[in-house]
Amino acid sequence: MADRPLKELGWKTPLEVADKSSMDHLASVGICGIIDPIAPGIPPGSDTATLALLGYDVFKVYTGRGSFEALGWGFEVSENDVCFRCNFATVDENLKVLDRRAGRIADADASRLAESLRNIRLSKGDIEFFFTNTIQHRAVLVLRGLKLSPAVSDSDPGMEGVKVAEIKPLDNSQEAKFTAEILSELAQKFHEVLEKHPVNKERVARGQPPANFILFRGAGTLPKIKPISELYGVKASCVAVTALIRGVCKTAGMQLLNVKGATGTPQTDYIAKAKAAVEALETNDFVMLHVKAPDVASHDGNAKKKVEVIEKIDKMLAYILNKVDLGETYVALTADHTTSCATRNHEGDPVPLAIMGPYVRSDDVEEFSERACVKGGLGRLRGKHVTPILMNLLGKVKKFGA
Amino acid sequence: MADRPLKELGWKTPLEVADKSSMDHLASVGICGIIDPIAPGIPPGSDTATLALLGYDVFKVYTGRGSFEALGWGFEVSENDVCFRCNFATVDENLKVLDRRAGRIADADASRLAESLRNIRLSKGDIEFFFTNTIQHRAVLVLRGLKLSPAVSDSDPGMEGVKVAEIKPLDNSQEAKFTAEILSELAQKFHEVLEKHPVNKERVARGQPPANFILFRGAGTLPKIKPISELYGVKASCVAVTALIRGVCKTAGMQLLNVKGATGTPQTDYIAKAKAAVEALETNDFVMLHVKAPDVASHDGNAKKKVEVIEKIDKMLAYILNKVDLGETYVALTADHTTSCATRNHEGDPVPLAIMGPYVRSDDVEEFSERACVKGGLGRLRGKHVTPILMNLLGKVKKFGA
Numbered sequence: 124m125a126d127r128p129l130k131e132l133g134w135k136t137p138l139e140v141a142d143k144s145s146m147d148h149l150a151s152v153g154i155c156g157i158i159d160p161i162a163p164g165i166p167p168g169s170d171t172a173t174l175a176l177l178g179y180d181v182f183k184v185y186t187g188r189g190s191f192e193a194l195g196w197g198f199e200v201s202e203n204d205v206c207f208r209c210n211f212a213t214v215d216e217n218l219k220v221l222d223r224r225a226g227r228i229a230d231a232d233a234s235r236l237a238e239s240l241r242n243i244r245l246s247k248g249d250i251e252f253f254f255t256n257t258i259q260h261r262a263v264l265v266l267r268g269l270k271l272s273p274a275v276s277d278s279d280p281g282m283e284g285v286k287v288a289e290i291k292p293l294d295n296s297q298e299a300k301f302t303a304e305i306l307s308e309l310a311q312k313f314h315e316v317l318e319k320h321p322v323n324k325e326r327v328a329r330g331q332p333p334a335n336f337i338l339f340r341g342a343g344t345l346p347k348i349k350p351i352s353e354l355y356g357v358k359a360s361c362v363a364v365t366a367l368i369r370g371v372c373k374t375a376g377m378q379l380l381n382v383k384g385a386t387g388t389p390q391t392d393y394i395a396k397a398k399a400a401v402e403a404l405e406t407n408d409f410v411m412l413h414v415k416a417p418d419v420a421s422h423d424g425n426a427k428k429k430v431e432v433i434e435k436i437d438k439m440l441a442y443i444l445n446k447v448d449l450g451e452t453y454v455a456l457t458a459d460h461t462t463s464c465a466t467r468n469h470e471g472d473p474v475p476l477a478i479m480g481p482y483v484r485s486d487d488v489e490e491f492s493e494r495a496c497v498k499g500g501l502g503r504l505r506g507k508h509v510t511p512i513l514m515n516l517l518g519k520v521k522k523f524g525a
Numbered sequence: 526m527a528d529r530p531l532k533e534l535g536w537k538t539p540l541e542v543a544d545k546s547s548m549d550h551l552a553s554v555g556i557c558g559i560i561d562p563i564a565p566g567i568p569p570g571s572d573t574a575t576l577a578l579l580g581y582d583v584f585k586v587y588t589g590r591g592s593f594e595a596l597g598w599g600f601e602v603s604e605n606d607v608c609f610r611c612n613f614a615t616v617d618e619n620l621k622v623l624d625r626r627a628g629r630i631a632d633a634d635a636s637r638l639a640e641s642l643r644n645i646r647l648s649k650g651d652i653e654f655f656f657t658n659t660i661q662h663r664a665v666l667v668l669r670g671l672k673l674s675p676a677v678s679d680s681d682p683g684m685e686g687v688k689v690a691e692i693k694p695l696d697n698s699q700e701a702k703f704t705a706e707i708l709s710e711l712a713q714k715f716h717e718v719l720e721k722h723p724v725n726k727e728r729v730a731r732g733q734p735p736a737n738f739i740l741f742r743g744a745g746t747l748p749k750i751k752p753i754s755e756l757y758g759v760k761a762s763c764v765a766v767t768a769l770i771r772g773v774c775k776t777a778g779m780q781l782l783n784v785k786g787a788t789g790t791p792q793t794d795y796i797a798k799a800k801a802a803v804e805a806l807e808t809n810d811f812v813m814l815h816v817k818a819p820d821v822a823s824h825d826g827n828a829k830k831k832v833e834v835i836e837k838i839d840k841m842l843a844y845i846l847n848k849v850d851l852g853e854t855y856v857a858l859t860a861d862h863t864t865s866c867a868t869r870n871h872e873g874d875p876v877p878l879a880i881m882g883p884y885v886r887s888d889d890v891e892e893f894s895e896r897a898c899v900k901g902g903l904g905r906l907r908g909k910h911v912t913p914i915l916m917n918l919l920g921k922v923k924k925f926g927a
Contacts, residue, residue: 482530482531482865482867483529483530484529484530484538484895484896485530486896499899500559500896500899502559502899502904502905504905508566510566511564511565511566511567511873512565512566513566515566515567515872518868518870520566520567520568521568522568522870522871523567523568523569523570523573523587524563524569524570524571524572524574524576524583524587524590525570525593525610525743525769
C-alpha cells in the first residue's frame, strides 16, 4: 500500500490522494509511526515483511520463500523437504523466456497441465516430488528426500527476453549438486510434457501464449520458529489468500481462514474478508487481515487502480471499525512493504503504521500516509517491533526481569 | 513514572497533568526523546531496566534478579553463589498461600524470625546458606557451594489462594536437580521453625497473619559485566533505597550511598535524597538518583498519589537544579519503565528522556511527558543508549576507530 510520491498524482503518494476517511480516523484517534519492515533501505519480500511484522527477526529465521508457498497452499512441509515457488511460463525453441506468467494463465488451464506433470518419474528413485498449480501462473514444487539442499540457484531469470537460467549449486556440498541435477532433470521433463500438451495447443489456437515451461525459484526449507501462540499465549488467525502470506502465517502458528469471494486480486470481496476477520475476533486474540490488491496494482504501475483499491480497503476498515467493540479491541493498520508504481518493484522505503485502542498514547497525526505518520508518537521502528507492541497492549508479553 | 493516558485524568498521563515546572524547564532547555528501556513492547523489570539505562545489553548480561537483591542489601556475592529474592508469607495447613507478604510484616518481627532461621543445618554438608530479611516482608537467600545452578523454578506462585509451588530443576543438569532439592529441604525446615515461633504466636494474638513460610523466586547468579568505572573511567555513585536497584548499581561498580530518611516509599525524604546526590557530585563524575515512589503508586493503581509523587520529584529536581553548577553539569531525567495505573503492571511502552547541559542540541520540546518528548531531538532510542550518550557529553567515551 505504501508508495513514493508519483508524478501522475501531482507528486503525492496513492495513500495521500485516496479518499480514506476511516484510515484517517484510525490515525487521528490512534498512535502513528513509520516502520522499516526489515531495515532501512532493504526492499522486503512479501514473506520476509510479513514474518517481520509478526515479530520475528528475519535475518535469523528466514529460510527461503519456497516453504511458505507450499505451506500456504496447504501442503504439509516436512523437515527435510526443499520447496520452490514456480511459474508457468512461455519460452521459445531456444528456451528464451517470452512471458514469465504465460499470459497470466487461467486456473482451469493450469490445473489440467499440472495434472499431467505429476506422473513424471525421476531417474533417482529415492526422491519424491509434489507439484501443484495455485493461482493463475503460480505453482509450488516440493522435493522430498534425505540428501537435498536449498542451496541451488533459480531457473527463473526474473525478466523476459533472456534464456531460462541454468540451475547451479550455490555451495560445494554434494547435496546442493544433487539437488541442482534433480531440478534440471525435472525442468527438462516438465518442458517435454508441456510442449505437446493439448491444453497448450488449445491456448495457441485461441491466440494465448502456451504455458510450456515451469520456472523454479526461491528454494526454501521449513523455518524453525516458535509460533506466536506459544510466544504470547494467544490464539491467532489470518485472513489472506496469497499462498506466500498464508504460509508465513501457518509457520507462525496461526489458523488459516478461508473466505468465499476473496481472490488475492483487486477484484477480491473486501467486505467478505472484513466480515471473516470480525467473526474470527470472537474466538481469537489476534487476527491478521491481508489484502494483496495494492501490491498487484503497484507491480502493474497503475497508480489510479492503486488509489481505487486503497479506497476499497478504507471501506473494509470502516466495516471493521463499525463491528468490533472498540472499548476492548486494538486495530492496527500498516503495509507489509512499499511497492512503487514508479519502479513497479518492492522498495526499501518505510511504511506507515497506526494503532488505535484503549489507553494508547494518541498523537496529533490526523492522516494515514507515508509522510503524515512520520510525525507520530511511535517514531521509526522496525517491522519486528510491531507484534510485540500489539501484544504488550493486550497484556500478553512476559516481563523481562523482575 | 511513565504511564498510559488514564480515564480518571481525562485521558492524560500523570506526567501530563502534574504541576512540574522544573521537569518542564529541563525539557525545554534540553534535548528530549523517547526510550524503550529493553525493546519496543517488552515490559521491563526494575533490574533489567536499570541495567539497560546504565548502558548494558540485558539480553546478553542478565542472570536473574536474586544476585541484585543480595548485592543491594550489602551481601558480597561470589561467583558460584545462587541468590534468591524471598518473601515472608502466610500459608494455611495445606500450604495454600493466604498472604504473599504476611500482612506486610514489620521489620522488627521479620528480623527476629530471620535470626532463628540462621541456625538451621542442611543435610548436605558442603552447602552454606545465608538468609536475611531486608524491608518489611522482603528477604534474601544466598546458597553457596560448588555444585549449584540457578536453573530452578520459584516456590512463589506469584498469587494468593493457590498452593506453594514445587521447586523444580529447569534443565537436565545434576546441579539444577541438586539445587532444587536443597531449596525444598530449606523451605520445609524454615516452615517448621516459623510455625512454632513465638513471634508468630504474638502476631496471631494481635490479629496479624503469621509469617510462617518463606517463598523463593528469581534465582540468579552474579552477572559478568565490566563496571562503568572501568568502561568510561568515571567515578560513579547511586542514591537509591530499593535493594534491587542498589544491587544493579553495585554490579555496575557504583558506590552505594545511604541517605537518612530515604525509604523507598512515597513518604521518602525527597530533598534528603537530592542533597545527597548534589553532595556526591562533588567527588563523583556520575550520580544516579532513583525514586521508587511513582512505581509504588502505579502498582496500587493510585493515579492521584502518582501525580502527587511526581510533583514531589519535581521539587527534588528544583533543588538539584538550584544547587549544581549548570555550567558544567549534565542533568538527565527519565523513568526506568512504564507502570500503568490502569493495569497496575510494568508495561512495554516507552519512557520520556530529557537531558540538559552545556552544548546539548536543545530542541523545541517544552514539556516533560511521554507524548511531548516523542518530538524531541533524540528520537526513539533504547535504554542501553542512554549512558553512552551521557558519557559522550562528559567526554568519557573512547573513540571507536581512527
